Amino acid sequence: MARADFQVEEKGDGAVLSLSGDWTTTSLGRTGRRLQDAVAGRKVARIDLTDLQKFDTAGALALVQGGVGGLGKAAWKARPEAGRIYALVEKLERQSVPPPRRADPVTRTFAKIGHGVYDFAAEATLSLAFLGRLIAATGSALKHPGRIRWAAWVSQAERSGLDALPIIMVTNFFIGAVVAFLGVDLLTQFGAGVFAVQLIGVSVLREFAVVITAVLLAGRSASAFAAEVGAMRMNQEIDAMQVMGVNAFQALVIPRLAALLVMLPLLTFAAMLAGLFGGLLVTWSSLNLGPAFFMQRLQDDPNMFQHAMVGLSKAPVFALVVAAIGCRQGMAVAGDVESLGRRVTAAVVQAIFAIIFLDAVFALIYLELNL
Structure with a gap:
């Protein structure tokens, strides 16, 4: 050489x-x-x-x-x-073209803000289009009940509802216990430890039971819906369904939405019982207030039933939001695994954000209505 x-x-x-x-x-x-x-x-x-x-x-x-x-x-x-x-x-x-010169920090900042605004507007537009197709498919299902796939409804209700019952009850049991610990410790300092029962009842029945249950389903069911529908879209199964004349919304979206719509109020009621039971055990052990006294204090409060109804009234709205966001993100999956991962993450994040936002809206509405 x-x-x-x-x-x-x-x-x-x-x-x-x-x-x-x-x-x-x-x-x-x-x-x-x-x-x-x-x-x-x-x-x-x-x-x-x-x-x-x-x-x-x-x-x-x-x-x-x-x-x-x-x-x-x-x-x-x-x-x-x-x-x-x-x-x-x-x-x-x-x-050969020289590499583009990197913009200055101010330009990059405004460009990032502009991209964020554009992505938000595009996401809102696609969500409204999804909502329109969902409403049309729901109307068609109500108009032709014979086309409803009852087996899919029952299967989704079992998977998204009954299978989630243990984790929901255990979580709300500990939430009720934590609220009871804080209430007993705080109210006992003022000689009003007995009012911890009302604190537990209001917090669990009105807020914690329905919100914690909806958040758990957002992480469990919304992600599952996005992954299942997204995987079918990646494998072109949804395209094959459309070629065969099957409405993808009636076959995939409506059964999941109906299952959560039915199961979330029932799961919320079970969560209320678990939260109250956790609070009962804490007050029994800390204040020596027996179960009979605990239940009597709840029954003597005339607003306790109203608090429970307020909590249950939020459940159907949360169910619609969680199911719709999960299916919406699943339908938006592209043909690669990276897109599937992004959409599953977006489904969970958007569902949890929507739950917290709607809970704040409900709080303002019921405050104005004195409920």
């Missing part, structure tokens, strides 16, 4: 560049930089290839970047194969 080298001689019609050795990747070293310094300010008219042994794209790139350009086929007559490599590299180097 001969090291790459060169010589530049001035003649009447211009400089003559003589190449020697192997102008390859392993033999160039710093020859390209030296060539650039030697040719600077000169016009290479001819090239001498007498002592050139090997030549590859790295050698051609060193010539082009060194300022040796515009050499025609005649200059490479002695080594036509080297001339073809040189012409190819010179063309690619001439056509």
